[in-house]
Amino acid sequence: MRRKRALVIGAIAAALLTIGAGAGIARAVSGSDEHVTGPAAAKAAAAAVEVAGGGKAVEIEYQDGDGPGVYEVEVRQADGSHIEVRLNGQFQSVGAVADDDSGSESNGSED
Numbered sequence: 001m002r003r004k005r006a007l008v009i010g011a012i013a014a015a016l017l018t019i020g021a022g023a024g025i026a027r028a029v030s031g032s033d034e035h036v037t038g039p040a041a042a043k044a045a046a047a048a049v050e051v052a053g054g055g056k057a058v059e060i061e062y063q064d065g066d067g068p069g070v071y072e073v074e075v076r077q078a079d080g081s082h083i084e085v086r087l088n089g090q091f092q093s094v095g096a097v098a099d100d101d102s103g104s105e106s107n108g109s110e111d
Contacts (some may be wrong), residue, residue, distance in 0.1 A: 009032055012083055034062045035059045044091055046091075047087055048060075048087075051085045051095065054077065059073070061073075070087060070089045071091070072085075072086055073085045081098065083096055083098060
């Protein structure tokens with residue numbers, strides 16, 4: 001009886017791991033963005049606005065694999081231009097580029 005229970009539990013665990021891995025692969029392949037919420041979002045927003053020299057954080061997402069860092073924060077500046085600031089896990093800048101908000105970055109300068 002114990003062996004049967006152990007086999008069932010093992011099979012369930014394996015299935016859950018497979019589903020979890022599949023979801024991660026699907027997210028990576030689809031390029032879907034996951035928005036950051038809570039205290040991490042507030043810290044990322046404040047850090048990115050400071051790096052940008054002012055403005056307003058309008059979108060905070062986990063980094064989607066197209067560059068360094070953990071967080072991507074889009075900052076809208078007073079003149080209406082956008083900067084994408086990339087932050088590491090300690091909310092320190094690992095790069096910033098001008099962003100035309102069309103999904104492709106312009107030739108802005110990297111930090």
